[in-house]
Structures are given as C-alpha cells and as structure tokens.
Amino acid sequence: MITSRRSFVRFGASAATAAAMRWPLTGVSRGGIFEPFRLKQGDGFIRLNSNENAYGPSANVVDAMKSAIGSANRYPRMEYDALAEHVASFHNVKPEQVLFGCGSTEILRMAAFAFLSNRKQLIQASPTFEAIEHYARAAGSEVKSVGLTPAFAHDPDGMLAGADDSTGLVYICNPNNPTASLTPRKDLENFIVRLPASTFVVIDEAYHHYAGTSGTYASFIDRPLDDERVIVVRTFSKVYGLAGLRLGYGVGSPKLIRRMRTFATENNINAIATQAAAAALDDTGGVRESVRRNADDRQEFLNQAMARALKPIDSHANFVMMNTFHPAEEVIQHFQKNNILIGRRFPPMDTYIRISLGRPEEMKAFWQAWDLLPYPKHMMHH
Ligand SMILES: Cc1ncc(COP(=O)(O)O)c(C=O)c1O
Structure with a gap:
C-alpha cells in the first residue's frame, strides 16, 4: 500500500x-x-480523487477570506481563541473542549501521539482513512485492522475481539472513507461502552453533513455520549470547500483536549483560515446549498450507474465506491490516461474504485471515459 x-x-x-x-x-x-x-x-486533470468540494467555498466565505488578507502579517493567536469560542457556541460546548488542527489530519496526528506508543495499539477498520494508521506507526504502535461487515459498516464485535488493556485508541470513521457507508449509531454506542476503560476513541465525522439525519446516523457532537474518552473530529475541507486552507477541529472533554494539545504545532492555524471558518459556520444557507448540490450530484451518479447496470455502494458522502470486477489499478490507469484522477487503491477492496463527485461536466467526462473501458460490458457486474 505504501508503494502505491x-x-x-x-x-x-x-x-x-x-x-x-x-x-x-x-x-x-x-x-x-x-x-x-x-x-x-x-x-x-479532472480531480475526482481527494473527496474535495468541487464547487469551492460560498461567496460569503470568499468575502471573509478577502478581508482577512490584511491580517496576514500577524500571528493569529487571538483569532484562535475567538474561533474556539465561535465553534464552542456553535456546538453548545465550552471553548476548552475545542482543539484546532492544520486540517483534521493534524488532529488525527495529535490523537496518535497522545494515546499511542510502542506499548499501545490502534484498532481501526479496513479499509478506512489511512492517516491515523501512518501516525500510529510513527508513534511506534501496532495497528490492528478489522474488516468491514458485508454492509460496509464497522464490525464492532471484530474490533472488540482485538481490544484489551493495551488498546490505546480506536479509530471510527463515520461515514467511512473510502466506502461512503454508515455504521449504525446504536452499534457504535454499544461498542464504545464495551471498550476497555483505558481506550480512547476518535470518531471522524469528516463527511458528517452528507450523511443526513436518521435513526442510523447521528453525530457524536450533536448527540454526545457522556464519555470522557471520546473525541469527535470535523473538517472544513469538505462541505465548506476549504481543503486548501487546512483547518479541522476536534471536540472532546477538556481533559482529553489538554492532553492532545501538547502535540499540536504552535500557531498551527492561519489567520485567513480562522476568518473563513467563522464565516463558513455562520453561512447556514451556503451549507444547505452545498449539501443539496452534493445530493443532486450523487443521485445523478446513481442514475448513470444504474443505466449501466452498476451497483455502487450506497453513498452517504461526497464520493462513491464501486466494484468494477477488474483490478482497480488498471481502471485507475485507464482514467488517468483520459485525464481523470480517481481515488487510489484501497486494499483489500482490490476491484473497487472510489470516485469523488465533481461538477456535472466533470462527471460527464467520467462516464464518457467509463464507457471507453476495454472490458466486455457483461464482465462489469455479476
Ligand atoms: C475521513 C477523513 N478524515 C480526515 C481527512 C483529512 O481532512 P483534512 O486534513 O483536510 O481536514 C479526510 C480527507 O480526505 C478524510 O477523508
């Protein structure tokens, strides 16, 4: 995987x-x-490879960035605190429960270094978003990867079977990247209470806004557990369209946040990102529009897939994973030759490809390239 x-x-x-x-x-x-x-x-290149927001930030957010340019010469220390208060009041928590990172990736790094070591291991699903695994290994930790269920949910029993007092951290990505699938809320609750008392839990909600609300899904920020071991991670890179600015945050108990903060880079969030983030949080209309557009794009993807008798995994995110019944690497190369970047390989799902949803004209190019695949069409599905 590292080679790829x-x-x-x-x-x-x-x-x-x-x-x-x-x-x-x-x-x-x-x-x-x-x-x-x-x-x-x-x-x-048409970029359908990093689950970015193809439309970019809302006009309000762009305006906020423009006016923030003037503060680029100052360290954003006060802005950090102001944003922490903003995010805290947005989520109805205290500012000391909020931690910012240079992207949510930095929050994942802090969690790995705060809760793992060569005596502690990480448990995660497979496949899932890999950043925390890399940081866990850098912290000297062993990593146990537990396959998803046939419904592409986390497997609570399988993960619990691997957990003991040496389990420092469990990583849960919901909706999961790369499968865009959900793990039912009830299963996660039952799982977390059964974990050893010394095990911390990261719940990565990078794709929260695309999941909708249902009995199956509820954010652990919106409906928190009374559990000091849990940190929920969010990002400005997806629904808010700010992947290039690098800003993410975690929400957890003050004690857990204090412990993780010691591993943060000093002044890790920039002056423009702080202003953009505040505007993005306030722009409820912009978020609604972003979610709606994604729902339309996702539905259109499904329509195109169905017209070709393809069955993607049910997506609760801004990307779709789909079985091609052919080596993923070959399919990825095919798209690359057609100037389209799709997701990398995600072992062990070696015949699946992950496609981030792009703008309509980009998706049109995707399907045109799909139709050029040299495989007999009856070989594309069961
Ligand atoms: C599940 C998940 N978590 C975290 C990230 C990292 O996002 P960022 O560092 O841009 O906040 C990604 C990026 O794709 C992701 O898919």
Missing part, C-alpha cells in the same frame, strides 16, 4: 511539473489571489 501511495505521489509531482511548464505561475500572475479554480484546472 508513493507511486501516486510521484505521478502527482510529475503532472504538476508538466503543468508548471505549460502554464508558468498560472493563477498567481494572471488570475489574482482569488481565482484558485483556474489554477486547479490548469493542469488538465
């Missing part, structure tokens, strides 16, 4: 170099500061 990530990174670098040769300083010299979309499209 490396080769992916290498590929990314060469594409970027090629792009830089074609359009030196695109967007900076020509487009000005607030035309990042032009810059993104400049390398010729």
Whole structure:
C-alpha cells in the first residue's frame, strides 16, 4: 500500500511539473489571489480523487477570506481563541473542549501521539482513512485492522475481539472513507461502552453533513455520549470547500483536549483560515446549498450507474465506491490516461474504485471515459 501511495505521489509531482511548464505561475500572475479554480484546472486533470468540494467555498466565505488578507502579517493567536469560542457556541460546548488542527489530519496526528506508543495499539477498520494508521506507526504502535461487515459498516464485535488493556485508541470513521457507508449509531454506542476503560476513541465525522439525519446516523457532537474518552473530529475541507486552507477541529472533554494539545504545532492555524471558518459556520444557507448540490450530484451518479447496470455502494458522502470486477489499478490507469484522477487503491477492496463527485461536466467526462473501458460490458457486474 505504501508503494502505491508513493507511486501516486510521484505521478502527482510529475503532472504538476508538466503543468508548471505549460502554464508558468498560472493563477498567481494572471488570475489574482482569488481565482484558485483556474489554477486547479490548469493542469488538465479532472480531480475526482481527494473527496474535495468541487464547487469551492460560498461567496460569503470568499468575502471573509478577502478581508482577512490584511491580517496576514500577524500571528493569529487571538483569532484562535475567538474561533474556539465561535465553534464552542456553535456546538453548545465550552471553548476548552475545542482543539484546532492544520486540517483534521493534524488532529488525527495529535490523537496518535497522545494515546499511542510502542506499548499501545490502534484498532481501526479496513479499509478506512489511512492517516491515523501512518501516525500510529510513527508513534511506534501496532495497528490492528478489522474488516468491514458485508454492509460496509464497522464490525464492532471484530474490533472488540482485538481490544484489551493495551488498546490505546480506536479509530471510527463515520461515514467511512473510502466506502461512503454508515455504521449504525446504536452499534457504535454499544461498542464504545464495551471498550476497555483505558481506550480512547476518535470518531471522524469528516463527511458528517452528507450523511443526513436518521435513526442510523447521528453525530457524536450533536448527540454526545457522556464519555470522557471520546473525541469527535470535523473538517472544513469538505462541505465548506476549504481543503486548501487546512483547518479541522476536534471536540472532546477538556481533559482529553489538554492532553492532545501538547502535540499540536504552535500557531498551527492561519489567520485567513480562522476568518473563513467563522464565516463558513455562520453561512447556514451556503451549507444547505452545498449539501443539496452534493445530493443532486450523487443521485445523478446513481442514475448513470444504474443505466449501466452498476451497483455502487450506497453513498452517504461526497464520493462513491464501486466494484468494477477488474483490478482497480488498471481502471485507475485507464482514467488517468483520459485525464481523470480517481481515488487510489484501497486494499483489500482490490476491484473497487472510489470516485469523488465533481461538477456535472466533470462527471460527464467520467462516464464518457467509463464507457471507453476495454472490458466486455457483461464482465462489469455479476
Ligand atoms: C475521513 C477523513 N478524515 C480526515 C481527512 C483529512 O481532512 P483534512 O486534513 O483536510 O481536514 C479526510 C480527507 O480526505 C478524510 O477523508
């Protein structure tokens, strides 16, 4: 897996170099500061590979970023506290329960270093978002990966079977990346109470807004457990369209937050991100629009898939995972040749591909490329 990530990174670098040769300083010299979309499209690739928000931030958020530019020369210490209060009141918690990171990835790193060591292990699902596994290994920790259930949910019994007093941390990603699937709320509650008392729990809700609310799904921030071992992680990279600004946060008990904070980078969030985040949280209309657009795009994906007798995994996120019944690597390469980047391989789901939802014209290109796949169509499904 590490090899494939490396080769992916290498590929990314060469594409970027090629792009830089074609359009030196695109967007900076020509487009000005607030035309990042032009810059993104400049390398010729359609990006359906990182579960970003293809539409970018709302107009209110862009305005907030513009006015924040003037504070770029100052360290954002006061802004950190102001944003902590903002997020706290948004979620009805205390500011000391909120921790920011350079992306939620930094929160995951802090959790790994705060709760793991060579005597403590991490339990996670497989496949799931890999960042915490990398940081766990960097902390010297063993990692136990437990396969998802046939419904692509976390397997509470399987994870519990591996848990003992040496389990420092359990990672739960809900909705799960890369499968876009949900683990029922009740199953998670029953699982968490049965974990050893010394085991901490990260619940990664990066895709929260796309999950909707139902008996099956409820956020652990909105409906918290009375449990000091749990930290819930959110990001501004998805529904808010701010992946490039790098801002995420965790919400947990003050004690747990204090412990994790010691592993944070000093001044880890930037002056523009703080202003953008405050505007993004307040922009309920913008969020609603973002969720609605994603629902439309997801439905259209499903329609296109059904028209081809394909059955993607039921998606509760801004991406879709789908069995191609062919080696994923070959399918990924095919799309790459057609200038479309889709998700990397996700062992052990070696015949599945993950497609982040893009704009309608990008998805049209995706399906055109799909229809060019050299496999006989009856080989594409059962
Ligand atoms: C489940 C999950 N958590 C965390 C992240 C990291 O997001 P960021 O560091 O941009 O907040 C991602 C990114 O794709 C993700 O899928």
